[in-house]
Amino acid sequence: MALSIRLSRGGRKNSPFHRIVVADKRMPRDGRYIEKLGTYNPLLNDADENRVTLVKDRIEYWLSQGAKPSERVAIFLGKAGIIDMPAQPVRPKKAEQSEKTKLRIEEKKEKQASAAEAAKAAAKEANEAAKVAAEAAKEADKETETPKEETKEKAPTDEAPTDEAPTDEAPTDEAPKEQEKKEE
Numbered sequence: 001m002a003l004s005i006r007l008s009r010g011g012r013k014n015s016p017f018h019r020i021v022v023a024d025k026r027m028p029r030d031g032r033y034i035e036k037l038g039t040y041n042p043l044l045n046d047a048d049e050n051r052v053t054l055v056k057d058r059i060e061y062w063l064s065q066g067a068k069p070s071e072r073v074a075i076f077l078g079k080a081g082i083i084d085m086p087a088q089p090v091r092p093k094k095a096e097q098s099e100k101t102k103l104r105i106e107e108k109k110e111k112q113a114s115a116a117e118a119a120k121a122a123a124k125e126a127n128e129a130a131k132v133a134a135e136a137a138k139e140a141d142k143e144t145e146t147p148k149e150e151t152k153e154k155a156p157t158d159e160a161p162t163d164e165a166p167t168d169e170a171p172t173d174e175a176p177k178e179q180e181k182k183e184e
Helices: 056-064 071-080 099-144 148-158 174-183
Strands: 003-012 015-024 035-040 052-054
Touching (some): 003 071
Antiparallel strands (some): 003 015, 015 035
């Protein structure tokens, strides 16, 4: 007969309570057992001494008879000093994301980073294009605009001289023509 020292669940819904029992491996978890060897109450704090109770001499007897403790019971027995502490396998946390999900997240971050770089590059090109357009507009304004010195020189020559301001120009022949007309 293959014997196992394992937990047998009791208690009601959302209020678990376990017995530590020695049972035939072929029996159901909560089914028939040979002997009760202790209790385990997971609702109590880790520091509480009543969380795990063990009957040490009976556990040693069943271990000598060839009973194999389950993984959880072996940890209890190791903490109590009845057997050597078993090597606990590394188990991933249930809340930890799978490798596939991690890869998707990394790809998404890379896409966002490349999109941000592309947006920066586009903005930089747009700024450069705007600068080139502004320079071209300035040059076009310079070509259409006459320099100030040229406008100053042209201003007095375009205007007709007035009587009030003395001019260096010689009098025109308009005055004698007017006098000739009067005489006729």
